[in-house]
Amino acid sequence: MELYEKSAYELSGMLREKKCSAKEIAQSVFDRIDAVEDKTQAYITLTREIAMEQAGAVDEKLAKGEQLHPLAGIPMAVKDNICTKDVLTTCASKMLYNFVPPYDATVMEKLNACGTVMLGKTNLDEFAMGSSCERSYFKKTHNPRNLDYVPGGSSGGSAAAVAAGEAVIALGSDTGGSIRQPASYCGLVGLKPTYGSVSRYGLVAFGSSLDQIGPFARTVKDAAMLYQVLCGRDPRDATSSKRERPDFVAALDGNVKGLRIGIPVEYFGPGVDDVVKKAVFAAVDQLKAAGATVKEVSLPSTDYALSAYYIISSAEASSNLARFDGVKYGYRAPKFDGLIDMYERTRSEGFGDEVKRRIMLGTFVLSSGYYDAYYKRAKLLQHQIADEFAHCFEDCDLLITPTAPGTAFKLGENVDDPLKMYAADICTIGVNIAGLPGLSIPCAYTENNLPIGMQLIGPKFSEDLLLKVGDCFETIYGGFNTVAKI
Amino acid sequence: MKIDIRHVAKLARLRIEEDRIEKFEEEMLSIIDMVENLPPISGAGKDLDPSNPMELRKDIPTPSLKREEVLKNAPVSQSGCLVVPKTVD
Numbered sequence: 001m002e003l004y005e006k007s008a009y010e011l012s013g014m015l016r017e018k019k020c021s022a023k024e025i026a027q028s029v030f031d032r033i034d035a036v037e038d039k040t041q042a043y044i045t046l047t048r049e050i051a052m053e054q055a056g057a058v059d060e061k062l063a064k065g066e067q068l069h070p071l072a073g074i075p076m077a078v079k080d081n082i083c084t085k086d087v088l089t090t091c092a093s094k095m096l097y098n099f100v101p102p103y104d105a106t107v108m109e110k111l112n113a114c115g116t117v118m119l120g121k122t123n124l125d126e127f128a129m130g131s132s133c134e135r136s137y138f139k140k141t142h143n144p145r146n147l148d149y150v151p152g153g154s155s156g157g158s159a160a161a162v163a164a165g166e167a168v169i170a171l172g173s174d175t176g177g178s179i180r181q182p183a184s185y186c187g188l189v190g191l192k193p194t195y196g197s198v199s200r201y202g203l204v205a206f207g208s209s210l211d212q213i214g215p216f217a218r219t220v221k222d223a224a225m226l227y228q229v230l231c232g233r234d235p236r237d238a239t240s241s242k243r244e245r246p247d248f249v250a251a252l253d254g255n256v257k258g259l260r261i262g263i264p265v266e267y268f269g270p271g272v273d274d275v276v277k278k279a280v281f282a283a284v285d286q287l288k289a290a291g292a293t294v295k296e297v298s299l300p301s302t303d304y305a306l307s308a309y310y311i312i313s314s315a316e317a318s319s320n321l322a323r324f325d326g327v328k329y330g331y332r333a334p335k336f337d338g339l340i341d342m343y344e345r346t347r348s349e350g351f352g353d354e355v356k357r358r359i360m361l362g363t364f365v366l367s368s369g370y371y372d373a374y375y376k377r378a379k380l381l382q383h384q385i386a387d388e389f390a391h392c393f394e395d396c397d398l399l400i401t402p403t404a405p406g407t408a409f410k411l412g413e414n415v416d417d418p419l420k421m422y423a424a425d426i427c428t429i430g431v432n433i434a435g436l437p438g439l440s441i442p443c444a445y446t447e448n449n450l451p452i453g454m455q456l457i458g459p460k461f462s463e464d465l466l467l468k469v470g471d472c473f474e475t476i477y478g479g480f481n482t483v484a485k486i
Numbered sequence: 487m488k489i490d491i492r493h494v495a496k497l498a499r500l501r502i503e504e505d506r507i508e509k510f511e512e513e514m515l516s517i518i519d520m521v522e523n524l525p526p527i528s529g530a531g532k533d534l535d536p537s538n539p540m541e542l543r544k545d546i547p548t549p550s551l552k553r554e555e556v557l558k559n560a561p562v563s564q565s566g567c568l569v570v571p572k573t574v575d
Binding site: 098100102103233236238239242299303304306307308310311318322325326327328329330331332336338339340342343344345347348351356357359360361363364365367374377378380381384418419422468 | 489491492496497498499500501502510513514516517518520521523524525526527540542543545551555556558559560561562568570571572573
């Protein structure tokens with residue numbers, strides 16, 4: 001087994017036992033990148049020099065006998081909508097094709113302090129708006145499990161990198177499913193944390209009341225290790241929580257005896273493929289055999305969640321993306337006649353169609369005469385959806401659903417049909433709307449080698465429980481850590 | 487229902503090419519159709535999340551980014567200022 005195929009947990013142990021150096025680990029991953037990146041197209045920017053420098057610093061610490069953080073020396077990919085000081089951060093948009101942030105996102109400050117090794121910045125749907133990674137200004141990423149298929153989105157580059165062995169762990173962001181759906185499509189573990197548990201400072205904003213940064217990994221334990229570093233209060237994000245967090249790795253005790261699992265019937269409706277339902281039910285049966293109890297529950301407003309999501313997220317996006325005006329940073333149209341013309345040309349030339357569509361939708365639902373009919377109603381519905389989840393958690397510890405209604409689709413298959421593309425998010429958006437944590441883990445593969453993901457949903461700040469149950473299932477499954485054969 | 491795409495685009499400071507207005511309107515209408523189905527909901531909204539009250543930092547000046555660092559990303563700057571087209575006649 002090559003170093004790039006190992007989990008962060010294994011590599012961390014090997015570093016301490018001096019079985020390999022951080023530079024050797026980084027080199028192994030870059031060799032893999034050199035071998036497969038032209039097929040996967042996971043990265044927008046590679047940061048080899050930074051990575052080797054960071055790895056060298058870890059090796060020096062090790063040589064001096066200094067204490068290392070468990071993630072020290074672990075090669076990591078970063079979604080290109082997370083600000084990295086002095087490293088290009090494009091959001092996969094022409095609008096930010098040349099943007100070099102003068103500061104690090106809080107999560108990057110934390111990870112740099114741990115000694116993680118940054119491999120590069122990964123592809124995404126422009127400004128994280130999309131479900132296939134085909135809406136990037138720069139390139140289309142391919143699913144490493146089957147290169148004819150999309151990796152999912154919007155964090156498709158991060159997911160593809162980890163699945164292909166081009167990174168050991170990665171950061172993504174999730175506004176409506178952008179971590180969990182690509183994790184599902186690529187056969188990975190992906191966690192969308194509780195709203196407010198991870199600082200959003202330095203994450204380029206899309207839907208501020210829904211966005212969260214979270215981890216991708218090939219094992220639950222690796223996701224727990226990364227999440228441990230990400231979470232916590234940050235004074236620069238007023239919505240970040242002060243709550244004390246447990247030791248997430250220590251919580252992985254493999255025990256699900258007495259666990260009460262709820263199965264929301266609305267998530268297994270006619271829009272969900274039979275192969276997906278069958279795989280998720282089989283996984284639930286295995287947890288049942290391990291001592292969990294299972295009951296059906298209902299989330300009656302599920303059908304409306306997609307509408308509420310597109311209203312709220314587009315409204316917030318239209319406001320957040322108003323900052324891109326060709327004045328302070330990023331693209332400016334080369335020719336214009338006056339200030340307003342400069343704004344209009346810059347924005348029309350700088351944004352892609354999907355981004356324009358959402359800005360327009362958001363502008364429309366917030367405009368005079370329509371606000372009450374759309375935005376206000378969607379916000380009220382948001383409370384109703386959150387209340388329905390809370391009601392389920394009165395007698396269930398967590399809920400299990402499919403992560404996506406189907407497996408990955410082929411490149412180009414849905415790209416011209418926004419509604420079909422939006423439908424890929426129906427199982428994940430409820431979690432964002434209600435501000436809950438959601439963990440996607442693999443539970444089966446189809447004949448085409450396409451992974452099927454299962455989603456664990458818990459009450460707010462129950463990441464320890466989700467990771468524990470995910471880890472228990474990983475043991476039952478026989479381990480998740482497989483790198484795609486390319 | 488009709489959406490005045492030109493008006494919405496103007497509000498959003500976007501320009502949609504004339505030959506694409508129809509396609510945009512079609513796509514926007516299909517999304518609006520989808521969101522039209524929201525059920526009637528009454529009741530006062532709960533604006534704040536009681537489990538996670540927001541807390542702003544104290545209003546005390548702290549070190550910020552340096553001017554030259556900020557201006558590095560500006561499309562056009564001059565003498566430490568951002569340059570924009572003439573706005574007042």
